Amino acid sequence: MAFTSYHFILFCALLLSISSYCIGQNSPQTKALILAVKKDSTTLQYITQIGQRTPLVPIKLTIHLGGQTLWVDCENGYVSSTYQPALCGSTQCTIAKVNTCGNCSTSAPKIGCNDNACYNTPENPFIKTLYSGGQLNEDVLSIQSTDGSNPGKFVKIPNFIFTCAPTFWTEGLASEVKGTVGLGRNRIALPSQLAEIFSFPRKFAVCLSSSTQSSGVIFFGDGMMLPNIDISKDLIITPLITNPFGTGSVPSLNEPSSEYYIGVKSIRVNGKPVTINKKLLGVDKNGNGGTKISTGSPYSMLESSIYDVVTKAFIDELSNATRVAAVAPFETCFSSKSAGSTRVGPDVPxxxxxxxxxRVYWRIFGANSMVKVSQDVICLGFVNGGIKRTASIVIGGYQLEDNLLHFDLAKSTLGFSSSLLFHQTTCANFNFTTKA
Incomplete structure (x- = not known):
């Protein structure tokens, strides 16, 4: 997978020992930072690349929107002269609200396994197990600045808090990916650390490209523009809901979730309400229910009863289209020849x-609701999530593509654009090759 905007950082790694030109120092002039994000065609994960360590090493990481930390595989080839473990009782451990503190389980301490160190639970949203032995550490991180429209210099963060995990914890991640970038609501996730270090507002914006060939973008701080157009003033605003129980996939920690929930009150298909058990739409005292936004799911998942009524209404409203056999993981599929096309994708409800x-709603058009599974078949891109779901609705990656999402952590709000195709632009239109 090519990350052409990061070829420069590879060159910088070679020059780091003899030149400070490549890595811009932290300064009051740094107003915003960016990550290029590309969709992996095999796993459908959203991948970025950062510079970490001394000397600088480019590392591919999967975006985990609700993740509580940036974690990397420290067991396989981690070498750095600036690595430091976070020791028990340190400020770093307090900030991270670590769940354990102790000594390395091996005979000889090493990177990622030190004595008198604190540990947390890094999340891998693509496997269904937990790992409580992630050690907290600090090291250099490099990330690119922006003026909002064009990329600028790379800036260096000397003491970025991250988590070490063993190699087996990368199971399920895309090829060559060494960990995940957590963008969750807690203090050691990437948005909060960058806000603290650069005195940014605690906000970030996500714009995922639907193309596997072109990069989307994540903005941190002020400024989030695609070339020649500013969508930010047209965003619809809704409160972020706090799930009071469970951090991501670790509910046993009994603390507020780092993931992003919004308050869906009802669902309409073609403007017509469908009948849903309203209890499923709220988050109960055990943290179950509600609507979560997640890049850990490639497609939106609906609790079974919600899925049934939504798909039935969709089929009824698209009665003139020809149904065809299901194509896993989708159950509702149609002949593409029987659906017209519009600026915002297939002409469907x-x-x-x-x-x-x-009057406040997130409208999902055909470009985000229908998946082209073959030349002749399109399927409704929602998955039956079963009856025992933590979140009743999970808005997955496909439904987020070519939508601009603005997370304001200080105000606890989400701003969203719906499909950018209406504005005759996409998330792939940010220019990563022009220097600011």
């Missing part, structure tokens, strides 16, 4: 996630 009032 819209799906509205209705939020705080009936």
């Amino acid at each position: 819209t799906i509205d996630l209705v939020l705080q009032t009936t």
